[in-house]
Amino acid sequence: MKINGNEIRPGNVIEHQSTIWVAVKVNAVKPGKGGAFAQVELKNLLDGRKLNERFRASETVERVRLEQKDFTFLYEEGDNLVFMDTVSYEQLELNKDFVGERAAFLQDGMPVVVELYEEKPIGIDLPDQVTLEVTETEPTIKGQTQSSSYKPAMLENGVRCMVPPFVTTGEKIVVDTNEIEYVKRAD
Missing domain, CATH: 2.30.30.30 (SH3 type barrels.)
Structure with a gap:
């Protein structure tokens, strides 16, 4: 057009x-x-x-109008990530570099949208938020208020994220995949 x-x-x-x-x-x-x-x-x-x-x-x-197709993340194979088209069930392999640091947030069965231009992938959209478990964080210090500074935490996917002082190891939290930051406790 x-x-x-x-x-x-x-x-x-x-x-x-x-x-x-x-x-x-x-x-x-x-x-x-x-x-x-x-x-x-x-x-x-x-x-x-x-x-x-x-x-x-x-x-x-x-x-130019880009074609947007729904895919599901299947698995990681070496430096490649394998996705499946939800309509045709065809598989698409993309290099981890194509997705970037957000590839750490991919989970089995996660829906994603791939932007295509003349059948060539040029962009990928992940869900804005994912729920992950905190595997390691400093203990809460008694008397520390909720308004105090955040503390570092390690998530189950190996990504470091700053969390409020009340979050403890083993808790599930919601993380923003764009900014890589804490959103809230998971329900």
């Missing part, structure tokens, strides 16, 4: 210079002399390069 250069918004995925980019920042500029334009900071979705580009209102760009 073609859109005018001044209609680009942050988060839009566009085709430019024969590859795909996501608009990170968009700044509308109206100079005193000449036509208005949009100064757009782009990030390449395939290799991570950044680019600042100027798009005039008269220019058109191709807005």
Whole structure:
């Protein structure tokens, strides 16, 4: 779908210079002399390069729609993570580096959404929160209030997270997978 250069918004995925980019920042500029334009900071979705580009209102760009498919995490095999398409049951292997440090939060049977461009995976969305058990943390000191500073804790997946002083070893907590931080005690 073609859109005018001044209609680009942050988060839009566009085709430019024969590859795909996501608009990170968009700044509308109206100079005193000449036509208005949009100064757009782009990030390449395939290799991570950044680019600042100027798009005039008269220019058109191709807005790309990414296909989003539901997958289920199956297992880890060496440096690869294996997912299954929930509709076709086809398996997809992605390198751990593709998922990044959030790969530690993957659990068997966890639903994820994979973004595809021309059948090639370019992004993955994990659930925003997961429940994990605290395997190691400092004991609570009597008289320490809930408003005091957080203490370090080791979670069952090997990730370190700061937790409130009242959380003890063996407790289950809800963790934000984006910020890697404590949210609340699990019910």
